[in-house]
Amino acid sequence: MRDEDGFADIRSYAAIGDGRTVALVALDGSIDWYPTPDLDSTPAFARLLDANEGFMALAPTEEFSVERRYADGSNVLETLYTTSSGTARVTDSLNTGVAGRLPWGELARRIDGLTGTVDMAWSVAPGTCFGTASPWLDRGSEDPVLRIDAVGLGIRGINHGLKAPEGRSVDGAFTTSEGSRHLVAVVSTHGEPLPLPDPQTIDDGVDRTILNWQTWSDNFAYDGDYRHAVLRSALTLKLLLHSPSGSIAAAATTSLPESAEGGKNWDYRYAWVRDTAYTLHSLTRAGLREEVHAAVSWMLKNLRSQGADLEVFTRLNGDIPEGTHRPDLTGWRNIGPVxxxxPAAGQLQLGVFGDVFDIVWQYVQAGHVLDPATMRQLADLADLTCDIWRRRDAGMWELPEERHYVTSKLGCWNALRCAVLLSEHGQLQGPVERWAAERDRINDWVHENGWSEERQSYVWYPGSTDLDASILLHAMSGFDTGPRMSSTIDALRDELGAGPLLHRYSGMQEEEATFVACAYWMVSALVSVGRRDEAVDLMEELLPLANDVGIMSEMIEPSDNSFMGNVPQGLSHLALIVAALSISGKS
Incomplete structure (x- = not known):
């Protein structure tokens, strides 16, 4: 299950979470990624990115086979281990409390003996928090406590065969039997006292957490096609919602490579306005209210503090990112850098204007109303859009070359389209005639400069014959659902397609794997131009490409369907949801 250097396939990871952080569980039972206390904190377990950077292992000691699933309607993972001597089930949960998220981290691993006997072993071995601290065993407590700088990890258990702690890890071994119950748990805090709850309370918390997730799922209103896949993707997106702030992380990890050659390794544990817009589009259509309001309010509060200098992304708490650094780690499968x-912080990306207005328009369409301060803020942004759309920018793909990217202009077109609609609904006041006139100028500019008669396609930027898959988003926005967009779809599939999958833009076939969200955008675009049967066929090809528990990464290598890029990737899951909504006629 692991290569000779100790790395598991990205495809092997399942995700669990508690509304503040996410842990990744490999197929062999090792938790190789666990930032604490927050998703964007430095991880105590990071074997995902360096074989020596910490993990929590739990598995049979003899050869075994594995079957996994999430408990119905939840983000609690159930893994069935089968050995020659018996079967046992491990239930992995990041526990939540009676009234929501616990004020500490509670990573619980329940083990139930089902048949025969199974010898199990476990180990908690933290890393160095990206080379910033050295873990040590705190012997000031009767119960094992490991510390890494300000992070405290308390080990609790039931019938868990704890061995005398020594060194920098805590280990144990036990044997299951039919009907036996065991528990190994890690309780964590950061820079504060460390509670050590009664182990039975932690075990009870697993059942409560399943019920909490199921209560949320019961309120999930979608009843269209592919409901199981849609609910699983919604649950995955829920893992990326940072409950203390309302922000939405783009992905749960950093530095998982987009290419086997390395170099394209990014940190996606931030809140992008773009991803927030797409996420809210899908969650609103699925009837979710609390998450949508929290994310809209969080975004508008942040934008108000930024003024006209819109940031394309922020930290999960709303702070502006403060540059990058590269820890001295090997990277997954030694593909660096970590x-x-x-580095995209501070870029000009014109599409963000469309994203902001699209979020607000979706919010108002759902029956909500804006406050006067927000209306003044948005009117100023609409005025700014009327001028700034003429500038070059870094584009949706955050490139170093600033150009007149067609989809960037269309982002501004969508911003002004939504501004006019908001005004017509009494939710915005300002020079509407100017907004409408500039919207139409952008429309004319794109038709004149963004269309290639030679390619019979919209192109990436004027004067180029290169293609950009993000144009598909503007079949969904309604910019073009006619023959030109249909012809563009064919050109994209011909040049950028790899089976059912799609590369981001021209030239990427030689540099990186396919981008999962682009393929699902294609599904939605096909519906938008009236080619629903093709959309259904494509959807049926794409859905099996998720892993065994329905998790999707950022990219898929088409030669062997291996996962690449960060995981779970919010954009991939929300694109699936929108595709299903489109096919069901609910978008």
Whole structure:
């Protein structure tokens, strides 16, 4: 299950979470990624990015086979281990409390003996928090406590065969039997006292957490096609929602490579306005209210503090990112670099204007109303959009070359389209005639400069014959659902397609794997131009490409369907949801 250097396939990871952070569980039972206390904190377990950077292992000691699933309607993972001597089930949960998220981290691993006997072993071995601290065993407590700088990890258990702690890890071994119950748990805090709850209370918390997730799922209103896949993707997106702030992380990890050659390793544990817009589009259509309001309010509060200098992303708490650094780690499968931070901070990306207005328009369409301060803020942004759309920018793909990217202009077109609609609904006041006139100028500019008669396609930027898959988003926005967009779809599939999958833009076939979200955008675009049967066929090809528990990464290598890029990737899951909504006629 692991290569000779100790790395598991990215495809092997399942995700669990508690509304503040996410842990990744490999197929062999090792938790190889666990930032604490927050998703964007430095991880105590990071074997995902360096074989020596910490993990929590739990598995049979003899050869075994594995079957996994999430408990129905939840993000609690159930793994069935079968050996020659018996079967046992491990239930992995990041526990939540009676009234929501616990004020500490509670990583619980329940083990139930089902048949025969199974010899199990476990180990908690923290890393160095990206080379910033050295873990040590705190012997000031009767119960084992490991510390890494300000992080405290308390080990609790039931019938868990704890061995005398020594060194920098805590280990144990036990044997299951039919009907036996065991528990190994890690309780964590950061820079504060460390509670050590009664182990039975932790075990009870697993059942409560399943019920909490199921209560949320019961309120999930989607009843269209592919409901199981849609609910699983919604649950995955829920893992990326940072409950203390309302922000939405783009992904749960950093530095998983987009290419086997390395170099394209980014940190996605930030909140992008773009990803927030797409996420809210899908969650609103699925009838979710609390998450949508929290994310809209969080975004608008942040934008108000930024003024006209819109940031394309922020930290999960709303702070502006402070550059990047590269810890001295090997990277997954020795494909570096490992990056803490994202260099796209400070870029001009015109699409963000469309994203902001699209979020607000979706919010108002759902029956909500704006406050006067927000209306003044948005009117100023609409005025700014009327001028700034003429500038070059870094584009949706955050490139170093600033150009007149067609989809960037269309982002501004969508911003002004939504501004006019908001005004017509009494939710915005300002020079509407100017907004409408500039919207139409952008429309004319794109038709004149963004269309290639030679390619019979919209192109990436004027004067180029290169293609960009993000144009598919503007079949969904309604910019073009006619023959030109249909012809563009064919050109994209011909040049950028790899089976059912799609590369981001021209030239990427030689540099990186396919981008999962682009393929699902294609599904939605096909519906938008009236080619629903093709959309259904494509959807049926794409759905099996998720892993065994329905998790998707950022990219898929088409030669062997291996996962690449950060995981779970919010954009991939929300694109699946929108594709299903489109096919069901609910978008």
């Amino acid at each position: 990056v803490d931070g994202n």
